Amino acid sequence: MPVEALIAAAREFLGDRITTNAALREHHSHGQDTQPPVMPDAVAFIETTDEACRLMALCHAERVPVVPWGAGTSLEGHVTPIRGGITLDLSRMNRVLDVSQPDMDCRVEAGVTQEQLNIHLRDLGLFFPVDPGTSVCTIGGMSATRASGTNAVRYGTMRDNVMGLTVVMADGRLIRTGGRVRKSASGYDLTRLFVGSEGTLGVITEIQLRLHGIPEAVSSATCQFRTLRDAVETVIAILQMGIPVARMELLDEVQMAACIAYSKLEGLDALPTLFFEFHGTPAGAAEQAGQAEEIALGFDGLGFAWATEAAARAKLWQARHDAYWAALAWKPGHQGIATDAIVPISRMNEAILGAKEDIAASGLTAPIVGHVGDGNFHTVIMVPPEPDGLARAWELDKKIVARALALGGSCSGEHGVGIGKREFLEQEHGAEAMAVMRAVKQALDPRGVMNPGKIFMN
Ligand SMILES: Cc1cc2nc3c(=O)[nH]c(=O)nc-3n(C[C@H](O)[C@H](O)[C@H](O)COP(=O)(O)OP(=O)(O)OC[C@H]3O[C@@H](n4cnc5c(N)ncnc54)[C@H](O)[C@@H]3O)c2cc1C
Known part of the structure; x- marks a missing residue:
């Protein structure tokens, strides 16, 4: 079935919420990054988990790529539909479904934003602590990128605060992972597998979250x-x-x-x-x-x-x-590439002072700002509007990552891999671990429809 026919079939249950409108496709052609934009064939604005199941079943049957989309704030080309297909926009699934004050947890739809959730919780004396630099990102997108923020040193990241998920698998099947208990030793931890999977294993439609009391x-x-x-x-x-x-x-x-x-x-x-x-x-x-x-x-x-x-x-x-916006305003006409290296706490001075030397040698401007309580720091590399500007910026990025890896760190503390960090994964994890990751991907998404071209080089 050509993609036009698939769009027509999806229109039967989505109506005009699946669209080929050029402006909407352009909006969904990139995130907050410097990767070349690519337009999806169509954008589907789903409103229920059932619609996600039906759309995934259709795309799986016809081998059409699907890119889940929350708010498009990711920084590594995560949402660019490099192989075309359907961008599945979850921003209209934005209901807070349940909040339990005694258990300090809640269940939300994937399109609820970080800011929206905290406004909802404020009068209950509770808050959700994971706070990326932009509050418009969705809880689904934050789960999918294993996001964190300034509070992680005390309250943890999405890895620590997601208790369970509802996930639509690549073929349209529905599963629920985890639950509401504080710990469980029952079976593989599928919640942790999907947290950080960047839309490459399934579509997260609901999230059970741990909450915290607003401090006195x-x-x-x-x-x-x-x-x-x-x-x-x-x-x-x-x-x-x-x-x-x-x-x-x-x-x-x-x-x-x-x-x-x-x-x-x-x-x-x-x-x-x-x-x-x-x-x-x-x-x-x-x-x-x-x-x-x-x-x-x-x-x-x-x-x-x-x-x-x-x-x-x-x-x-x-x-x-x-x-990030201050850095962009500081150097008008420049783009920004945010590095995201993280190192063991005791190696932070080597990593950060080394990055300063690399920045000086590069001749570029690159402010450093970081969640140093976790050993994680960003250099916002300002890409000059010159023909070789992007190449120089990526060269600096690579040097900073190489040093972090040599110090026992990781290429990404919180932004994720997307397209931009794919080349570092094998060096960080080793070929055998990468083979296991590929086997997981193959088992859960045998037709390779879920956000293809992300995390893995091919
Ligand atoms: C100014 C600025 C500051 C930032 N600061 C931080 C920071 O401090 N810490 C931090 O961690 N991040 C930070 N970020 C990055 C960003 O906000 C996160 O990556 C965010 O978690 C992505 O959420 P989103 O809803 O925009 O997801 P998107 O960008 O829409 O999607 C991100 C990825 O998740 C997938 N995805 C989205 N929704 C779903 C879903 N429901 N199911 C399955 N897959 C899905 C997408 O396919 C994609 O691969 C910053 C970004 C900006 C622009």
């Missing part, structure tokens, strides 16, 4: 340093002391200059800076903050500046979340 006391502070090394040594010492910081983020002097200008931050200089947040009882949060400040001063930190009012805290963390 929250305090935020910044601490500036004269050197990047001192800032990173402070982070390592805080982690090794076991101080349960909720957030601990590093911005180098270039990123600080960009953020000060973009977010109109006052009282801060363009110096390496740590952003902290402490959660707990008033006494507990104050104790953590005191211990962290003492360590920072021991590494020549220039003192803690407190953001105590809710509005000041919000401004500070919004500035951190806007770091």
